[in-house]
Amino acid sequence: MQTIQDCLTITIVVLFATITTTIALDLCVSLTQLWNNVANKEVRVQQIYLQPSNITTMQPQLTATEMKTISVSTTDLSAPTAPNSTNIESLELLIQKLPQSRIRTAARRLQIKDKVDGSYQKLGVLRAQLQEKLQSQPSEVERVLSNLC
Secondary structure: OHHHHHHHHHHHHHHHHHHHHHHHHHHHHHHHHHHHHHHHOOOOOOOOOOOOOOHHHOOOOOOHHHHHHHHHHHHOOOOOOOOOOOOHHHHHHHHHHOOHHHHHHHHHHOOOOOEEOOEEOOHHHHHHHHHHHHHHOHHHHHHHHHHHO
16 A cells, blocks of 8 residues: 555656646757847747737728718818708617627717727716717717717
8 A cells, every 4th residue: 555655746746847847948949049049039929819909099990982072071061962862760760779899980980089088978968969869960970879879
């Protein structure tokens, strides 16, 4: 019985020593590679975990024809505007039903400050400001809200 216990103790010590040596060797190799990369000013990073991109900061990519259409409509201010065909009632209802994150995103895209003095504005205040913006610029609000949904 004592021999089996001694054998198991020696096995545990050998495994511990092997694992410790492997970790130390890996650390030395990694530090040497880092030292060489810094000396050569190379940047090689192994990304283990994928980081999700921030969806709110992603801007839609415009094609050349869309850019041309947008630039013509924004620069030609003297052109007569089409009658307002925006359904304001449905947009008002949509503003009331949107969740907090979408309301804040829409407000930022319409240049409405969602933070005042470092703290977020209340959701009701943002909705009221979006309603005001809807009355003054219905087509712009419709475009932003359609991109959110």
